[in-house]
Amino acid sequence: MTDNRFDPSQADGRWQRAWEESGAFTADSDSEKPKSFILEMFPYPSGRIHMGHVRNYTMGDVLARYKKMRGFEVLHPMGWDAFGMPAENAAMEKKVHPGEWTHANIEGMKKQLKGIGFALDWTREFATCDPEYYGHEQALFLDMFEAGLVYRRSSEVNWDPVDMTVLANEQVIDGKGWRSGAEVEKRKLDQWFLKITDFAEDLLEGLDELKDWPEKVRLMQENWIGKSSGLEFSFDLSNGEKLPVYTTRPDTIFGASFCAIAADHPIAQGLGDDPAVAAFIEECKKGGTTAAELETAEKLGFDTGITAQHPFTGEAMPVFIANFVLMDYGTGAVMGVPGHDQRDFEFATKYKLPITRVVAKDASETDAPMGDEAEAGDGVIVNSDFLDGKSVDEAKAEVIARAENGGWGEGKTVWRLRDWGISRQRYWGTPIPIIHSPDHGPVPVPRDQLPVKLPEDIDFDEPGNPLERHPTWKHTTCPISGKPALRETDTLDTFANSSWYFLRFASQPDNAPFDPEEVAKWLPVQHYIGGIEHAILHLLYARFWTRALASIGKIDVKEPFAALFTQGMVTHETYALGDGSWLSPDEVRKDGAGWVTIADGAPVTAGRVVKMSKSKKNVVDPDAIIADYGADAVRWFMLSDSPPERDLPWSQDGIEGCGRFVQRLWRLFQQFDPAASGEDQPLARKAHQAIVAVAEDIEALSFNKAVARIYELTGATEKAEASESRNFAIRTLMHLASPMMPHLAEEAWACAGNDGLIADAPWPEHDPAMLVEDEVTIAIQHKGKLRDTLTAPKGASKEDLEALALASEKVQRSLDGAEIRKVIVVPDRLVNIVT
RNA sequence: GCGGGUGUGGCGGAAUGGUAGACGCCGGGGACUUAAAAUCCCCUGAGCUUUGCUCGUGCGGGUUCGAGUCCCGCCACCCGCACCA
Numbered sequence: 001m002t003d004n005r006f007d008p009s010q011a012d013g014r015w016q017r018a019w020e021e022s023g024a025f026t027a028d029s030d031s032e033k034p035k036s037f038i039l040e041m042f043p044y045p046s047g048r049i050h051m052g053h054v055r056n057y058t059m060g061d062v063l064a065r066y067k068k069m070r071g072f073e074v075l076h077p078m079g080w081d082a083f084g085m086p087a088e089n090a091a092m093e094k095k096v097h098p099g100e101w102t103h104a105n106i107e108g109m110k111k112q113l114k115g116i117g118f119a120l121d122w123t124r125e126f127a128t129c130d131p132e133y134y135g136h137e138q139a140l141f142l143d144m145f146e147a148g149l150v151y152r153r154s155s156e157v158n159w160d161p162v163d164m165t166v167l168a169n170e171q172v173i174d175g176k177g178w179r180s181g182a183e184v185e186k187r188k189l190d191q192w193f194l195k196i197t198d199f200a201e202d203l204l205e206g207l208d209e210l211k212d213w214p215e216k217v218r219l220m221q222e223n224w225i226g227k228s229s230g231l232e233f234s235f236d237l238s239n240g241e242k243l244p245v246y247t248t249r250p251d252t253i254f255g256a257s258f259c260a261i262a263a264d265h266p267i268a269q270g271l272g273d274d275p276a277v278a279a280f281i282e283e284c285k286k287g288g289t290t291a292a293e294l295e296t297a298e299k300l301g302f303d304t305g306i307t308a309q310h311p312f313t314g315e316a317m318p319v320f321i322a323n324f325v326l327m328d329y330g331t332g333a334v335m336g337v338p339g340h341d342q343r344d345f346e347f348a349t350k351y352k353l354p355i356t357r358v359v360a361k362d363a364s365e366t367d368a369p370m371g372d373e374a375e376a377g378d379g380v381i382v383n384s385d386f387l388d389g390k391s392v393d394e395a396k397a398e399v400i401a402r403a404e405n406g407g408w409g410e411g412k413t414v415w416r417l418r419d420w421g422i423s424r425q426r427y428w429g430t431p432i433p434i435i436h437s438p439d440h441g442p443v444p445v446p447r448d449q450l451p452v453k454l455p456e457d458i459d460f461d462e463p464g465n466p467l468e469r470h471p472t473w474k475h476t477t478c479p480i481s482g483k484p485a486l487r488e489t490d491t492l493d494t495f496a497n498s499s500w501y502f503l504r505f506a507s508q509p510d511n512a513p514f515d516p517e518e519v520a521k522w523l524p525v526q527h528y529i530g531g532i533e534h535a536i537l538h539l540l541y542a543r544f545w546t547r548a549l550a551s552i553g554k555i556d557v558k559e560p561f562a563a564l565f566t567q568g569m570v571t572h573e574t575y576a577l578g579d580g581s582w583l584s585p586d587e588v589r590k591d592g593a594g595w596v597t598i599a600d601g602a603p604v605t606a607g608r609v610v611k612m613s614k615s616k617k618n619v620v621d622p623d624a625i626i627a628d629y630g631a632d633a634v635r636w637f638m639l640s641d642s643p644p645e646r647d648l649p650w651s652q653d654g655i656e657g658c659g660r661f662v663q664r665l666w667r668l669f670q671q672f673d674p675a676a677s678g679e680d681q682p683l684a685r686k687a688h689q690a691i692v693a694v695a696e697d698i699e700a701l702s703f704n705k706a707v708a709r710i711y712e713l714t715g716a717t718e719k720a721e722a723s724e725s726r727n728f729a730i731r732t733l734m735h736l737a738s739p740m741m742p743h744l745a746e747e748a749w750a751c752a753g754n755d756g757l758i759a760d761a762p763w764p765e766h767d768p769a770m771l772v773e774d775e776v777t778i779a780i781q782h783k784g785k786l787r788d789t790l791t792a793p794k795g796a797s798k799e800d801l802e803a804l805a806l807a808s809e810k811v812q813r814s815l816d817g818a819e820i821r822k823v824i825v826v827p828d829r830l831v832n833i834v835t
Numbered sequence: 836g837c838g839g840g841u842g843u844g845g846c847g848g849a850a851u852g853g854u855a856g857a858c859g860c861c862g863g864g865g866a867c868u869u870a871a872a873a874u875c876c877c878c879u880g881a882g883c884u885u886u887g888c889u890c891g892u893g894c895g896g897g898u899u900c901g902a903g904u905c906c907c908g909c910c911a912c913c914c915g916c917a918c919c920a
Contacts, residue, residue, distance in 0.1 A: 216839055220916075324920095325920080326919065536915090641858085646847095649846085653860055654859080711857095712857080712858065780854090821900090830853050830854075
């Protein structure tokens, strides 16, 4: 027995090399074992691994290692979501090629990930910016193009006139470009779209099958897809035109008192010659789109002077241009029913339009006055001719039926989901494999010319898309006529890259994006782990892309991720000086109850615990922590205390505690004593129970509970005398801890004289007979309050337990001679005496 | 506004309707040491008239022999979406 310390600085690297050399985590798709695909959302190679990554990948790693121990052939790959804006920004700021910057980052981050000891199959690593990868992506794009799932149309975009580029909505801040600060313009550009709306119904219904997804994410996707059903019909207008409107409340049609159209509605645009109309349309465009602005925005309207004829009453209703009507939902026009829609109510109040009740609590309340807001709830239809007395649902069906019979409208389902605009006027992305032919329009690049590679010799000295102004790249010939033609210079949205990468992880043939048979072996992903921020876009696009490929016969799986887990953020206290400037954790120290700067002792305010971010300076660098405490301590911290779906507050005290526990386990592991003999039943029992409990906790992803179990068994084992049972407990702890602290476990395993890697060893067997206690603690209650506890043999009869309870001195004192009315006995648990 | 979540010691958090606070962190006391670090042991929800008693899981009710857990009504905070007709 030696009392040396575990030295991660030399042990970690040694075991990481041992895993790599033995190929311990290389997935064999020809294996006979059941398969398990464990995947964490692959990182963007921004430069450094941060604590959020460490937490995400540690969780996946524990699962992957555990599944391997349980006899699964595990696929646990890693790659790089390598296209995107930051690389281009770096190119502009640092005069470095985006590819060079990206690859340097990948090298650095890969080294960091290896230093944490993740059980990854690095043989399947790829970056989405590899021409092989994006070439296959281009092939998939062409598959979808040929299947009619891709189309081109003119669409409005945010245009930065200084950077000469399109901005995503989140890159527009207060109406200005986030980089240039220039006033952003709306511009119409021809853009490529993927027909995700073809799959709206399917994507919505598929959510029901995703039992192992968080309810929250399913609801967010459901709302995003936004199915609604109602009636689309046309009003006859006084100018002879027709005005199609969409409503989900056809039952309230007798309450309509006006029509409203969007500012960019064709009828409004047609009136644009009138300066007053033009001014109003301009006014509508100004309004901000932030939540707060919309909340307070006043309903504004402009009476066009045109009237619409009510389909049932024949009444003439005014048609307004209104700022609250959206052109891209429904038909861009609505019928206004002020009594039963809050927006219409506000509008009608402002412009003194009639507000009629057409839904009441019951049929007798026909004339009940309207309050100061619209009544959107259920009820009975009143003041509505043939609809009177019907329920809301009956009236909806009746009006839709009459409209359809009369040929002036039809029941319709409308979706909030829009088609996916995938064109980006950027260099660092997958070139869209299309050639614009003067004679044949947009033509697919012939398959034998894929990949369409990005040119290397580009510069970012001028604003705009480097592909567009490259001297030769876009010039090519039409594949049909052979005449000169131009390449598409837009690249694909980066979300396209992450929409099928899991298929490429499952199989990597040279001549195809994937092999359907290999995909069938691994998919769906058994556990997909990542941040909640991808609840909608990435996860919806990946579901769509998988379904689209299934619909054209490329694969058999429709849902890529069987189970989804969204982990919480890593947070940290913030520190600020009096002037509000932020300080990093290593610039401050505790001073009594408060905090001061290390530099000059100036008082520091410790603020809220929030997500680690550069702007708040509350980041902690994983490398520095690993250097101080080793990889296992950091991994252990990531799994301890907080449930994985909640935020994890980082603390210096916490990581020190984890570092201490690594050493404590190491000391215990060294006490494995081959010469020891004898049984220790209670300890053996605890070890067997821990084998079962830790397994259950890991499978439920309750890592914090698994950690607590390991602490408990550790404590019990430390206290026990040497025995064969104690040796068993020590070996058990090595196995139970090995998915979480793999370096320590390997070192201890080897020191105890075992051959091979503990990573390759199976999960320990438990003896079911040892799970059952032979003695139990019984709680004795009087009137529901605890009075005493006693130990009884497991399975003691109710009569015996009752007798034991009544024999207790404490119980008798509490009873104080009162008459016993009833005694409740729960075997092996408690006795409750009621007086 | 709509949808969802959370609320338990100083802190992170445990708890199939059955002994609330497992486990960890912080804190206090002690042992070892010339001393420190490391390590080990004990205490650590609040209060009280302290062999013990009372109170205690955001608040107010209810069901039950028994409620952190189930039901009804509130409050606070967090997240997502949002003029979607």
